[in-house]
Amino acid sequence: MNKRAFSIIELVIYISIFSVFSLLIFGFLAKNFKRAFVFENKNKKDIRNIAMLSLLRRDLLMADCNKESWDLQNFVFKKNINIKRFFREKTGDRAVGWSFRDKNIYRTIGEYDFLNKKWIKKNVAKLNFGIAKFTYNIITSKMGDSIKSVIVCLDGKNFYINLRNRIIKIQI
Numbered sequence: 001m002n003k004r005a006f007s008i009i010e011l012v013i014y015i016s017i018f019s020v021f022s023l024l025i026f027g028f029l030a031k032n033f034k035r036a037f038v039f040e041n042k043n044k045k046d047i048r049n050i051a052m053l054s055l056l057r058r059d060l061l062m063a064d065c066n067k068e069s070w071d072l073q074n075f076v077f078k079k080n081i082n083i084k085r086f087f088r089e090k091t092g093d094r095a096v097g098w099s100f101r102d103k104n105i106y107r108t109i110g111e112y113d114f115l116n117k118k119w120i121k122k123n124v125a126k127l128n129f130g131i132a133k134f135t136y137n138i139i140t141s142k143m144g145d146s147i148k149s150v151i152v153c154l155d156g157k158n159f160y161i162n163l164r165n166r167i168i169k170i171q172i
Contacts, residue, residue: 045130052105052128053159056152059096059107060161065146071117072138075099076108077147095119100134131155 006014062079063069069078076097095112097119098105110122137151149162 048128049131049154053152053154055107055127056098057159057161059098060150060163063096063147063163065148065163067140067145067147068114070138070147071097071112071114074117075136075138076112076114076117078112078114079109097122098136100131103131104129105131105134 059079060077064078066078070076074097076095079094079096094109095114097108097112099108100106104126105128106124107127108119108122108124111120112118112122113120132155133153134155135153137153138147139149139151140146141148147163149160152159152161
């Protein structure tokens with residue numbers, strides 16, 4: 001007999017051992033790829049939330065503290081900006097509004113009529129999606145004539161922005 005070749009029984013044993021190891025390796029790789037994909041999506045959502053909150057914070061820091069410059073029900077406020085140095089035009093007031101609809105956060109900028117509570121000219125941008133909860137609480141001064149601070153709650157995390165001396169605190 002020639003002993004240089006494999007018998008059929010040896011081939012079946014080698015193939016069965018190889019298939020068991022292959023199943024173990026592919027199962028391990030599939031689980032790790034799934035974990036990496038979920039982690040990457042969560043990371044992207046966190047980055048979008050940080051960018052959106054940074055823009056909201058910047059808008060509120062530029063907001064007018066006067067209560068007449070705010071529509072408290074619709075979270076619209078007058079943003080005082082000096083566009084003279086950029087465009088060589090007069091100083092203007094722009095309104096900024098933030099809204100939450102269908103698990104999406106929208107930012108609206110433009111001209112707003114604070115007496116009739118409606119937009120005259122507006123530009124709406126969808127900033128974030130997949131948000132479970134977005135609420136705000138506007139705190140006025142004791143006299144009731146100015147806005148003191150704003151507390152924004154995004155998916156259970158509170159962000160406190162003081163408009164008087166522009167101190168920003170994050171409370172978790």
